[in-house]
Amino acid sequence: xxxxxxxxxxxxxxxxxxxxxxxxxxxxxxxxxxxxxxxxxxxxxxxxxxxxxxxxxxxxxxxxxxxxxxxxxxxxxxxxxxxxxxxxxxxxxxxxxxxxxxxxxxxxxxxxxxxxxxxxxxxxxxxxxxxxxxxxxxxxxxxxxxxxxxxxxxxxxxxxxxxxxxxxxxxxxxxxxxxxxxxxxxxxxxxxxxxxxxxxxxxxxxxxxxxxxxxxxxxxxxxxxxxxxxxxxxxxxxxxxxxxxxxxxxxxxxxxxxxxxxxxxxxxxxxxxxxxxxxxxxxxxxxxxxxxxxxxxxxxxxxxxxxxxxxxxxxxxxxxxxxxxxxxxxxxxxxxxxxxxxxxxxxxxxxxxxxxxxxxxxxxxxxxxxxxxxxxxxxxxxxxxxxxxxxxxxxxxxxxxxxxxxxxxxxxxxx
Numbered sequence: 001x002x003x004x005x006x007x008x009x010x011x012x013x014x015x016x017x018x019x020x021x022x023x024x025x026x027x028x029x030x031x032x033x034x035x036x037x038x039x040x041x042x043x044x045x046x047x048x049x050x051x052x053x054x055x056x057x058x059x060x061x062x063x064x065x066x067x068x069x070x071x072x073x074x075x076x077x078x079x080x081x082x083x084x085x086x087x088x089x090x091x092x093x094x095x096x097x098x099x100x101x102x103x104x105x106x107x108x109x110x111x112x113x114x115x116x117x118x119x120x121x122x123x124x125x126x127x128x129x130x131x132x133x134x135x136x137x138x139x140x141x142x143x144x145x146x147x148x149x150x151x152x153x154x155x156x157x158x159x160x161x162x163x164x165x166x167x168x169x170x171x172x173x174x175x176x177x178x179x180x181x182x183x184x185x186x187x188x189x190x191x192x193x194x195x196x197x198x199x200x201x202x203x204x205x206x207x208x209x210x211x212x213x214x215x216x217x218x219x220x221x222x223x224x225x226x227x228x229x230x231x232x233x234x235x236x237x238x239x240x241x242x243x244x245x246x247x248x249x250x251x252x253x254x255x256x257x258x259x260x261x262x263x264x265x266x267x268x269x270x271x272x273x274x275x276x277x278x279x280x281x282x283x284x285x286x287x288x289x290x291x292x293x294x295x296x297x298x299x300x301x302x303x304x305x306x307x308x309x310x311x312x313x314x315x316x317x318x319x320x321x322x323x324x325x326x327x328x329x330x331x332x333x334x335x336x337x338x339x340x341x342x343x344x345x346x347x348x349x350x351x352x353x354x355x356x357x358x359x360x361x362x363x364x365x366x367x368x369x370x371x372x373x374x375x376x377x378x379x380x381x382x383x384x385x386x387x388x389x390x391x392x393x394x395x396x397x398x399x400x401x402x403x404x405x406x407x408x409x410x411x412x413x414x415x
Contacts, residue, residue, distance in 0.1 A: 040273065
């Protein structure tokens with residue numbers, strides 16, 4: 001089955017519309033950047049402390065903010081994490097930017113956040129430790145001391161295995177939060193006597209800290225510089241490659257189209273409030289390669305058609321080349337888009353920014369390969385008054401020689 005047979009769309013004739021759409025998106029993104037004071041950088045780049053907290057009930061963001069403010073942490077950013085397929089995740093992310101210098105301030109920030117949460121959501125029995133914060137060693141010691149299975153002395157290994165099963169049940173199956181002791185019955189070896197022992201020795205807090213991330217300001221600045229250099233090196237390498245394989249104008253057009261893709265994608269990040277992290281930089285570099293690959297496929301077909309259709313105007317050659325590769329572009333981009341869109345829906349909050357960058361980037365990258373990159377080449381040729389832009393290397397030289405010879409023959413015929 002062949003898709004999009006005999007397509008005959010005047011893509012170059014619609015260049016002004018493509019440029020207008022791109023200008024609108026770039027303008028909207030620029031306004032969003034300006035109004036928000038720039039892009040939102042994640043902890044990877046600006047340094048600070050992030051605490052992921054899961055609550056037993058729907059978290060009250062205002063109550064959390066009030067509790068943090070009471071501890072002098074009013075500048076903290078609180079974000080409720082949402083999953084489109086599971087809206088009741090009851091999880092929030094608390095982001096505290098770096099205050100002061102040194103690792104001591106980072107540790108102090110972590111402790112301050114935890115103390116504020118404990119003060120805002122106190123334990124039912126503050127004299128007992130929190131089971132949701134207990135580790136395997138602590139649990140094993142408690143069980144061995146109470147001996148609920150009546151194993152006698154020397155049964156430490158058995159209680160170590162039991163403590164490991166309880167922690168695995170809590171973290172892997174209950175999302176790190178035990179809301180009632182009966183939920184631990186699914187763990188291997190847990191009996192009524194074990195549950196009674198846990199009730200007597202522990203209490204359950206209404207929240208659990210799922211993860212804590214800490215990045216120092218010096219590391220964040222270094223990562224930010226390296227991310228910028230990685231992007232610039234990638235663009236420079238692609239410019240050299242495409243200029244060598246084709247001509248420098250092809251390379252410049254391809255790189256400008258890729259920069260256009262990255263800027264629009266970052267504009268969407270600003271509009272939707274996503275943070276720029278290391279995973280997002282990886283997604284942007286993936287986008288750069290993907291968009292460049294699409295552009296090179298079209299340029300390759302233009303190069304072939306330049307050899308076969310030397311008497312045709314460049315505009316017609318480019319239109320035909322885009323139409324000939326359109327089916328391949330739609331199939332490749334469509335299937336890739338479906339994959340990353342599913343990743344965006346099912347990948348969870350950790351991969352949300354990464355998959356969002358790919359979802360937006362694939363659409364914008366495909367659009368720029370068809371409507372921007374090739375149009376830039378034609379616009380340059382028209383500005384220079386060239387009928388044909390040559391292909392790469394020696395073939396390009398021969399094309400230029402043939403075009404010059406035909407011009408001389410035509411001029412001689414007119415004389």
